[in-house]
Amino acid sequence: MKSINLKLSLLLFLLFLAAWQQNAFAQKPLAPGEQPQLTVDRQGTVRVVFGEKDKIFYSVSKDKGNTFSKPVLVGEVKEMHLGMTRGPQLASSKDYSVVTAIDKKGTIHAFRLTHKTSQWEKIKNVNDAEASAPEGLISIAADDKNNFYAVWLDLRDNNSNNICFATLKENSGWSKNKFVYRSPEGHVCECCKPSVVVKENRVSIMFRNWLKGSRDLYLTSSSNGGETFSDSQKLGNGTWPLKGCPMDGGGLTIDARNNVHTAWQRDGQIYYAQPGQPEQMIAEGRSVGMSGTLLTWEKGSDIMIKPLNGTPQKIGEGTALKVYEFTDKSILAVWEKDNHVVFKRI
Template sequence: MKKVRQNAKMIKPMFKSTRITFLFVLFLSLSGCNKIAEKPAIIVPQGVANQPLSVRVSPSNVNSGEPAIAGASDGSVFVTWVEHKKGKEANVFIQHFAGDGKPLSEPVRVNPQPEQATAWRGDPPTVVVSSDNTVYVGWTARIESSETIANDLYVSVSRDGGRSFNVSAKINDDPMPGPHGMHSLAVNKNGRILVAWLDERYLKKETASQDQTSSLQQSLPKGYQFEKVHDNGNQKKQQEHQHEEPNGEVYFSMSNDGGKTFSANKRLAGDVCPCCKTAVLAASDNRVYVSWRQVLKDDFRHIAVASSANGGESFAPTVIVSDDHWQIAGCPVSGAALATDTDNRLKVAWFTAGDASVPGLYSAESTDGGKTFSPRTLISEAASSGTPILLFDATEGYRTVWSGRDENLFGATTEPSTGNSINVREIKGLFPAATIAGGQLFTSYIKLE
């Protein structure tokens, strides 16, 4: 069965006004669970054990969303977010914060032309800070086109600590306007920029009937909602301008000149879940890993990984990480997270609601460069459909952050010998992003107003 999605370029947050905060966890080796009440600009005393510091990032009375965060070598962090204007207009901003939460800069707009950007909750901007403190931001630019849904992917580079950005370089090389999204960004130890994304340049869409739409909605598992989006960014109960959307394709490109130009786009896979985010990882041994959710026969949707042993020049055949038996005739907006440890063992984390076991957040490991994977391990049943964050810290091990139910976010350390979650923390928030800087965990997320 094909998927149905309303003709739209972006999904704005469903709430009229939101704000972004980031969570500074002062104590990492914690047990038990802590909650933070949902209040404006919470500041928890730093001297109290097991308590985090919450700092507001986005301005008041602004419709903000889609946060991302990256740590720098000096322990500071860069937070990006999107401010939505009326209609389809949006801007990507970035701000630099010290390790104690104090701002080190004013917010800076990344997109060179005002209101040029577009984003939605499943497809936020990306940010990476390299070892020399160069800041890279990946973002999506909208294209006005009466013929098709269309946007372009860009990477903007700052070499002065995020205070200014060079001319943005376009990544996708197709000559005609088309859809590109769900991108992921990484930079390897040699400064090579790596980007993966979903692409529909060669895919044809057909008009969907109301019967097809109803059938799709009924096929979703209990507790899931298939999003319909109108092209003005607002959710509508009445569907208009619907079309069937075929499965997407995964593309890859890289830059060897610091983001001035990007290589010819390379297709890695077809029949890909069209709104599940990609992931790309640059390992310290020069391997590159790309992940996506593959659509298999009869609409089974499983996490796939392709690996490159030569820095992204070529890729080995795709490997399915786990047979979860998740059969769903719709896109769950749920990608995977990738990380490697000091021995370059690859770990993958993802959500599934398949019949193989209970719905939840799972992980699996590869010790042979992504050729094979261990049986999956359950991280938590307290997870909802979404893309988790997986980080590795040489001192504390793996850190996982994920979305739960009822607007809760969870963070946990993974016990190395068993893979079980320990030191679980819980806060109120939506759509998290996370990084480790200076040995501390920072999480950016949305709070509702």
Template sequence: MKKLASLLLLAGVAFSSNALAGEKTVSRTEVQPATQPQLAADLNGEVWLTYGHAEAILVRRSGDGGETFGEPIKVATLPSLALGMRRGPRIAVHGDHVTITAIGDELVSFHSGDGGRTWSAAVTINDVATSAREGLHDLATAPDGRLFVTWLDLREGAMMVCGAESVDHGRTWSKNEPIYRSPDKSVCECCHPSATFDAQGNLAVMWRNSIAGSRDLWMATRAAGAREFSVARKLGQGTWKIAGCPMDGGRIVAYGHGRFGSVWQRAGEIYFTADSGSEVLLGRGKQPVAVVCDGKVFACWQDGPNLVTAQLGQGAAAKHASNAKFATALALPGGGLLVAYEQAAETNPPGIVIERW
């Protein structure tokens, strides 16, 4: 833990004796039936939840920082909606503008300019038909409201990482750009990519690569105002030789001023890397996510059937929920943390749980 603490302090992350993983749950909301939750918030603390059910894309709004949510609003029915294993809708919020992206036959966006009351028709983002059919993507929002979407793309036959940008809240999108092509035919075919802006508008994109049998996480960054991405770099010191896709893409954390960390899985173990690139083992598991909240790095992941949580640098992870998976976490602008995850119950249809800590 001393090594982890030093890495986080170098990244500008503070510590507290009160681990987020041990703080009291302020509120708990259950939504059924629902799957693959994602969260977003505006600068005023208004929170949005999106999720899928069958071929329906739905959203709910919270005006009290995620303690309660309103009735569901149906954004659209999307034939062949990709849903499950990190496939599903993504959401971005900037003022009254709310944007949803999702993949059916194509990668599409839906826009609302009136706080989610009405929604546009679908706008196709990928400019080669069916090239986004693997169904894995991510959506990031810059401080000025610009949007960046990244996805796994098959337009050249082998899987590569592509991206596109919108300056009008998803009404229109730029020409698709290749972010990364593996020198060994294809990136990992079924691990979701991630994209994150920091507070200064710097952008990071992360994906699982596939080179000579090694399936490790890689990252490329783009400075605010720049047009080109950096040369991609491998994350961590170790490598994972595996003959197949682990279907687990990890998550980026933004420290600010162009510094990014990440949390990800290798061979059934969860690692954290700070901006320096050094890796630290957090525990056993899969499907990790992480976020910087109130100056602390909070992480959660699946360990068998359980969701476990940890504040980095504050001891071992603790069990939080049973039969829980595919968590997402959101740091609220005014402080505090929201966590949403799928949870199966014996007598109820599968649903999602949203908790404020």
């Protein structure tokens, strides 16, 4: 009888532990909203921004994403682009965070948070040509010296989208805009979001090109903080002839050794590649992203995650997944589900 009671007690304990773990790591609601963006600074402060109609909201976590503050209003952008990778973008440096958002006329608005005061302010617009970014697709990044970098689709030349770039220094406004790539066939892929990553003086930009009817991913890099860029280099060996835009710009990271890693979709398949090397097929899916050594994508309504040397894992259902891996190997995931922003520790 004692043996039976002991086994029963152990079984109940294991069931309780399993239920506790499931609850502890279940997804939690943050707020109504769409298209969340996620950053983590040197001090481990987690910041999330997202859009709700024409408003931009911000929330912060001091405990690795276990709990978040009540969202506060960053600003409002009339007729803001929101959805399908369009929406507020976020980057954080040592002392500041910057948010950009594009209205449907093509103006790139910007807001800056001073970490010390926790105050947001509206700053100079990013684009220096009126209504030049109506496609609404932009990415931003920051370095450790409070410099910010932006890359977007811009059609000021011949009404065709090409890859435009600007920087923001701590004590000045956004720099004069410049094109880092113009397609010899007039335009790049018309509605795929470009990516930018920064490490020290290295700035790398990835974009989906349009050449000879194919829509492949290309990379250009700078070794001097964005002053000059290399010739663009095609990623992977295969090609994707396609008449329409896939609306899938891929993901891009730089590791501690300054190696560039990319992940992207081609014809419904997810590939990983480093510059100058053959691509590796990972899975089937779309809406690809990268954060550190983590690959993310969508497979139907499922959102997936995979370490470079690990196995794929479903972490929920929804879209617009953003992730971050902490030094203890725990992972924070933030995404959109049913017009709400949700989060989960893994």
